Amino acid sequence: MSEEIPGYDYGDESLPEAPYDEEELERLQAAVMFDAEDEEALREAGEVLEPQIEEILDLWYDFVGANDHLVYYFTDGEGTPDEEYLDRVRARFGQWIRDTCDPPYDQEWLNYQYEIGLRHHREKKNRTDDADAVDHIHARYLIAFIYPISATIRDFLENGDHSEGMVNDMFHAWFKSVTLQVTLWTQPYFPEGDW
């Protein structure tokens, strides 16, 4: 899969080691109440979501596109979006849904979360895609996105063969994982010791 998706470097040995390890991951998982049952629910969710990935991305891209202050981060800052950048990110975003639903998470996964964080921050934004876009995604929108990316998945989870209880379990496992991941992505934004 990774060779088909431009800039998708999960598992690539050239990636820098994340400044957080599996012990910190465990502590963060405890803080978001994430456990083995959530891992199971996420794997189930992956099967329900797989055939709907393009629809999910359509919904998320429509939401971003409908808000000038959000689509801004894909533009040159003067209203012109970089369409190739939008497309390349979209392919990785689809794969991100699969990866989110493929726990357990380990150090290799942490290293890629760190890379994702760097790609939102001025430290590495635009570089992977040679994009012509503003050089930094403000942290406030990264954190705020926990809501739409978590909440909008629920309707798609309903489209499987699962009971309402299982849909609920999958939704919460997803919500926990999104919160966990956004938390990890913000690390490069903070002064040493503050994150």
Added chain:
Amino acid sequence: MSEEIPGYDYGDESLPEAPYDEEELERLQAAVMFDAEDEEALREAGEVLEPQIEEILDLWYDFVGANDHLVYYFTDGEGTPDEEYLDRVRARFGQWIRDTCDPPYDQEWLNYQYEIGLRHHREKKNRTDDADAVDHIHARYLIAFIYPISATIRDFLENGDHSEGMVNDMFHAWFKSVTLQVTLWTQPYFPEGDW
């Protein structure tokens, strides 16, 4: 109410003006999909939650207490919690539930969110309560807490007279507001221009 709760300075003129204004609030509200219907749902939620505030705080405090790496922020760093600090924060946390359920939010509310953020950061932690505790709450746990503080409220919302649909609306309004507020609280942690 404010005179009865130690350190509760919402509306106090001596508070510094937040570095974000109502226009930024509107943009963040759009990012978390927060609108007038959420305001209505939150006001309804406030009535359902009011008689349950102590139980909610018991649940949250038990959760923190069960995790050494979370209760840590109320300790001197060597295992001794500051009980008075825990009590004073608890009273404000109860009032925070009421304030969350009392939109619309305005500049005065934003100023207090900024103050809440400062009180988590080394810039102002411990000062309000003259606490004997570590001097900084790591941002990663502030962000991670979006999950437990959002998800655990749902059972309490069920304890009213509302339909499942309305419970759902109240839950989502609460989740949006928590995400919005945590986003605002993190501002003091970031280098200029990065938040």
